[in-house]
Amino acid sequence: MKIKFLLLSLGLTLGVSTSNAQDLIRKVPANAKFVVTFNNKAFLTHLNANELNSTLSKIGFFDKILDNNSDHSIDDLGIDLNNKAYVYGNGTDSIQYVGGLFPMANRKQFEAIVTKDSKIEIVDNLPTIYSEDRTLRMSWDDNTIYFLTGLSMGSYFDKEEVKERYGLLSNYDYSDWAEAEADTVSVEFDEWGEFVVDSTSVADISEVVISEDELNEVEMADEIDQDEYDIVDSVLAQDEYADDYYLQYDSINRHNDSLKNVIIGGWLNTEFSHLISGNLGSYSTKKIKPISSNTLINLHIDSLGVLFGALYTDNPIWGNLGYYQSMMGDVNQEYTNAPYYGMESLDAQIDVIGNSMKLSSTLGFDKKLVKQYKEIYRKGVNPKFYNFLDKDVVAFFSVNANTEAYLKALPSMISRNYSTIFPYYNDFVDLGASIFEVLLDEKAIGKVYKGDNLLVLNGLTKSEVEYTDYEYDEDYNYTEVVKTKMETIPQFMWMFSSDDTRIFDRMIQVGLNREYLEEVYSGLYRVVEVNSSGIQIYLQIKDGIVFVSDDLMKMQDIASNKVNTKGVPKYVALAKNNVAALVVNTKRIPVLLKELDIPLSDSLKGFVGELNQYGDFSIISPGIVGNAFKSEAKIDFPKSKANALQYLFDVISRKQNIAD
Amino acid sequence: MLKKILFYFFLTCSTGLMTSCFDIVEEIDLKSNGSGAIKVTVNLSKSRTKVSSLMKLDKVDGLKIPSERDIRSEISKITTTLKKTNGISNVHSSLDFTNYIAVVSCDFRNINALNTFVKTLSAQFKTSLSDYSIYSYDAKSKTLSRTYKYNSAGQKELNKLKPENQKSLQNAYFTYIYRFEHTVATQKNSLAKVSSNKKAVMLKANVLDIVNGKANLSNTITLN
Numbered sequence: 001m002k003i004k005f006l007l008l009s010l011g012l013t014l015g016v017s018t019s020n021a022q023d024l025i026r027k028v029p030a031n032a033k034f035v036v037t038f039n040n041k042a043f044l045t046h047l048n049a050n051e052l053n054s055t056l057s058k059i060g061f062f063d064k065i066l067d068n069n070s071d072h073s074i075d076d077l078g079i080d081l082n083n084k085a086y087v088y089g090n091g092t093d094s095i096q097y098v099g100g101l102f103p104m105a106n107r108k109q110f111e112a113i114v115t116k117d118s119k120i121e122i123v124d125n126l127p128t129i130y131s132e133d134r135t136l137r138m139s140w141d142d143n144t145i146y147f148l149t150g151l152s153m154g155s156y157f158d159k160e161e162v163k164e165r166y167g168l169l170s171n172y173d174y175s176d177w178a179e180a181e182a183d184t185v186s187v188e189f190d191e192w193g194e195f196v197v198d199s200t201s202v203a204d205i206s207e208v209v210i211s212e213d214e215l216n217e218v219e220m221a222d223e224i225d226q227d228e229y230d231i232v233d234s235v236l237a238q239d240e241y242a243d244d245y246y247l248q249y250d251s252i253n254r255h256n257d258s259l260k261n262v263i264i265g266g267w268l269n270t271e272f273s274h275l276i277s278g279n280l281g282s283y284s285t286k287k288i289k290p291i292s293s294n295t296l297i298n299l300h301i302d303s304l305g306v307l308f309g310a311l312y313t314d315n316p317i318w319g320n321l322g323y324y325q326s327m328m329g330d331v332n333q334e335y336t337n338a339p340y341y342g343m344e345s346l347d348a349q350i351d352v353i354g355n356s357m358k359l360s361s362t363l364g365f366d367k368k369l370v371k372q373y374k375e376i377y378r379k380g381v382n383p384k385f386y387n388f389l390d391k392d393v394v395a396f397f398s399v400n401a402n403t404e405a406y407l408k409a410l411p412s413m414i415s416r417n418y419s420t421i422f423p424y425y426n427d428f429v430d431l432g433a434s435i436f437e438v439l440l441d442e443k444a445i446g447k448v449y450k451g452d453n454l455l456v457l458n459g460l461t462k463s464e465v466e467y468t469d470y471e472y473d474e475d476y477n478y479t480e481v482v483k484t485k486m487e488t489i490p491q492f493m494w495m496f497s498s499d500d501t502r503i504f505d506r507m508i509q510v511g512l513n514r515e516y517l518e519e520v521y522s523g524l525y526r527v528v529e530v531n532s533s534g535i536q537i538y539l540q541i542k543d544g545i546v547f548v549s550d551d552l553m554k555m556q557d558i559a560s561n562k563v564n565t566k567g568v569p570k571y572v573a574l575a576k577n578n579v580a581a582l583v584v585n586t587k588r589i590p591v592l593l594k595e596l597d598i599p600l601s602d603s604l605k606g607f608v609g610e611l612n613q614y615g616d617f618s619i620i621s622p623g624i625v626g627n628a629f630k631s632e633a634k635i636d637f638p639k640s641k642a643n644a645l646q647y648l649f650d651v652i653s654r655k656q657n658i659a660d
Numbered sequence: 661m662l663k664k665i666l667f668y669f670f671l672t673c674s675t676g677l678m679t680s681c682f683d684i685v686e687e688i689d690l691k692s693n694g695s696g697a698i699k700v701t702v703n704l705s706k707s708r709t710k711v712s713s714l715m716k717l718d719k720v721d722g723l724k725i726p727s728e729r730d731i732r733s734e735i736s737k738i739t740t741t742l743k744k745t746n747g748i749s750n751v752h753s754s755l756d757f758t759n760y761i762a763v764v765s766c767d768f769r770n771i772n773a774l775n776t777f778v779k780t781l782s783a784q785f786k787t788s789l790s791d792y793s794i795y796s797y798d799a800k801s802k803t804l805s806r807t808y809k810y811n812s813a814g815q816k817e818l819n820k821l822k823p824e825n826q827k828s829l830q831n832a833y834f835t836y837i838y839r840f841e842h843t844v845a846t847q848k849n850s851l852a853k854v855s856s857n858k859k860a861v862m863l864k865a866n867v868l869d870i871v872n873g874k875a876n877l878s879n880t881i882t883l884n
Contacts (some may be wrong), residue, residue, distance in 0.1 A: 184882060292708050465708070465709055467705040467706045467759070468703060468705070468761060469683070469703075469705075470683070470685065470703075470835075472837075472862065474855060474856040474857070475855040475856060475857045475860055476839070476860040476861075477836050477860075478685070478837070478853045485706070487709050489709060521792065521845045535709065577715040596713075597710070598713065
């Protein structure tokens with residue numbers, strides 16, 4: 001059996017195997033950058049065992065790893081389904097490790113699976129299986145199944161001294177390759193991270209040598225204005241781009257990959273030895289928040305900045321997230337020109353709460369940012385908005401980002417975030433931020449656009465849409481004419497508060513003068529320019545609120561104070577108690593799609609048909625709570641099954657039945 | 661003729677787009693010596709809201725929805741083929757993605773150039789267009805013939821659409837207008853009409869009728 005499939009299978013069963021959790025968490029290295037906890041007991045508690053086994057059978061899970069001639073159970077895998085399992089990541093600037101720790105229940109059962117067609121070696125006194133390229137290792141003892149793989153870091157292996165040390169070739173300098181004469185590759189592992197690589201024995205695969213000048217000539221020779229595909233085709237048609245060229249390119253990559261695999265395989269074994277001997281220390285259990293019996297999966301990242309900085313060292317955005325932390329003494333000491341985003345730990349988890357499934361997350365920020373974010377993001381929106389959250393709402397998005405507070409915080413955020421990324425220009429960044437601060441009247445702007453917004457999708461409306469038609473004279477000469485017709489379109493309304501509407505009033509006046517706008521009702525304007533969908537947009541300012549919508553009737557109701565809708569309490573509460581809320585009234589989607597005559601693929605028809613049994617889908621954020629930004633995504637599944645997890649498995653099972 | 665290519669293109673490549681109404685107008689201005697000009701307009705502006713939505717999708721019911729780039733590429737191929745066709749000149753095309761209107765026009769040296777063009781495009785689109793849409797012009801008798809042979813391939817594609825989508829094709833029309841230097845003596849298609857100045861013939865047929873074989877586009881027009 002292939003080791004990668006077994007890993008995948010174990011990953012699947014993780015869902016279904018609590019806790020002697022401390023046993024395995026103590027084996028997670030102390031410096032792990034992230035830890036994912038699988039609360040297997042929670043899976044088992046929420047799932048019906050028979051249904052689970054039936055579903056796994058249907059998707060062919062057992063067929064792949066067990067004898068498919070008899071009925072099987074998840075228990076047959078030999079994995080302890082009552083204890084937590086962990087996946088973690090750690091590493092250095094040269095390699096990032098991803099490890100897995102699975103609790104063992106019955107070693108004999110487990111070995112019966114893995115020994116079917118695998119070559120087992122004894123390494124560190126443990127039975128061990130390697131992947132073909134030896135960059136993935138699985139070992140086990142009576143209590144634990146260990147997995148470890150490694151991801152080589154391109155930024156490290158691209159360094160000239162590193163390439164030289166390990167005999168790696170540059171794929172843009174083919175002369176290196178031509179000079180390499182060797183027959184074998186051997187790497188010796190002395191100790192942690194120290195290698196002696198003999199690259200002088202690589203087979204001489206190609207004799208074709210193309211210099212950079214020649215390549216430049218090829219690129220310059222074809223500066224013809226033609227279709228881009230023609231250019232590519234014509235370049236590829238040239239001799240220099242013939243098969244030999246690619247063979248050589250491919251050979252160099254294979255040479256480098258082979259060497260890297262040998263190096264990573266060596267590091268992997270060293271790391272593994274340290275892991276099982278306890279040299280890597282134990283991850284602090286205090287870091288992971290208490291996991292309830294409803295929590296299926298939990299993710300903890302000590303420092304988001306350090307993690308991204310380590311994984312994306314070359315990336316100017318994500319890689320830089322980690323620079324600040326590295327400046328503060330973490331592993332990547334060399335990254336000193338760091339922008340600072342102030343992100344700290346991240347905790348996320350998936351919970352089953354009856355028929356709902358919830359993904360909640362907590363992202364920590366430093367104290368200064370917490371203070372700024374508390375001032376910027378405020379709960380609730382203009383109370384006058386709530387009347388628009390009526391029973392007909394299909395979906396809405398509310399957010400309140402205080403413009404005045406944001407503009408006040410922006411200069412210091414720019415200065416902190418970016419002055420370090422451009423150290424040579426940091427004084428200019430600071431200067432720019434100061435000018436910004438002096439020039440802007442935050443209070444005045446904050447009055448014009450306060451920052452609270454509500455976007456509501458309210459079902460459908462009939463709208464007059466323009467189209468081009470033809471009229472023929474008696475001699476059949478035709479002229480293009482613009483006609484109109486009524487069409488069903490999604491009705492939306494966007495509103496935001498303004499305590500000083502003078503700028504908008506002036507803009508409307510300019511729009512009218514330039515004929516970008518036309519007044520269709522007292523104080524109600526239509527945007528003359530129509531977009532490609534043909535939807536007409538209307539706007540008006542009423543009682544300190546700017547309204548933008550494609551629903552003329554509703555806009556007329558607002559203009560004439562005839563709005564008599566009332567907000568649904570649960571929607572009002574979500575908008576009122578959060579800094580941002582996105583809510584979808586899932587039940588209404590099937591009807592909406594039908595009325596809009598939106599064609600659905602066969603695979604989507606069944607799913608959409610069931611949506612009227614769903615509850616709401618929501619993503620909400622109460623903003624900063626303590627020192628962290630909290631958010632939550634939740635979906636209410638149909639109540640046809642005992643809980644959300646059972647419903648999800650039922651969907652998978654039914655999908656498989658259809659496929660069969 | 662060009663209608664066929666574009667119709668086939670839309671039918672096979674973007675059946676989703678056909679779930680709404682559209683117009684195809686083919687105009688031929690024919691001179692007495694058999695040369696002339698053709699202009700084909702595909703107008704989906706009546707369905708622009710739906711077309712705009714559909715073009716944001718990649719596939720509908722397994723049928724690929726062509727992107728703006730795909731359509732530009734196809735029109736580019738058509739004009740390139742036209743320019744290379746012997747007897748065809750003054751090739752122009754335009755695409756309006758606000759109103760969803762496409763126009764292709766060209767001059768032809770003689771009526772056979774149009775038939776060559778049909779064959780060329782048949783080969784390019786791997787269809788049998790040239791089998792069922794052929795033009796001929798006899799300068800001596802001043803007779804223009806359009807031979808139209810029904811092809812059931814379109815109906816097969818149409819049958820793949822849901823009945824409600826087929827219904828919406830009731831508002832899709834194909835129109836041809838042939839203009840001449842001389843007056844029309846006779847024309848043999850009962851669906852077609854002769855203009856009041858007798859110098860033009862127009863036929864407007866429902867696309868559904870054409871695809872189902874209920875409308876025949878054939879005609880023989882004799883000039884004075």
